[in-house]
Amino acid sequence: MKVYGGIDELAAAEGDSLGTTDWITIDQTRIDTFATATGDHQWIHSDPTRAADGPFGSTIAHGLLTLSLLPVLTHELYRVDNITMAVNYGFDKVRFVSPVPVNARVRATSTITSVERVPGGVQAKMSTTIEVEGSPKPACVAESIARFVA
Helix, strand or coil: CEEECCHHHHHCCCCCEEEECCCEEECHHHHHHHHHHHCCCCHHHHCHHHHHCCCCCCCECCHHHHHHCHHHHHCCCEEECCCCEEEEEEEEEEEECCCCECCEEEEEEEEEEEEEEECCEEEEEEEEEEEECCCCCEEEEEEEEEEEEC
16 A cells, blocks of 8 residues: 555556555345446346346346446555545546356556645556456546545
8 A cells, every 4th residue: 555645655656556455345235235326227136037038148237336436446455644624526537348147356556647746635546457357448447537636
């Protein structure tokens, strides 16, 4: 895990590779819980019997479920000390490149692609690729933006 001592250290971190996380298994319980939270019960996510005969051969995780794993994944990679708060500011680009089948394992690799000073802190853009174990294509590629306030 990379530890930045504050916003000044983070401001100088543009281009830093943050490394790769441990694997997380995406089981049907996680998929069903996400479906309940979002109201998205499309059969490709929530009906294992029907999905077995569908285009993916099993249920798959929602793309937005995969994206929602960014906080838990990136918290393994870095932290910024001596700040009052960090907030998700948004995304510049998100692509769901390939599906995440039920019981697949995913992990993330991130890089700080840019950092700019904003009133009271810094804003950092992270480029993150979420891969599926054994898949030649990533599940998700995202450019996220976070603000860190001193």
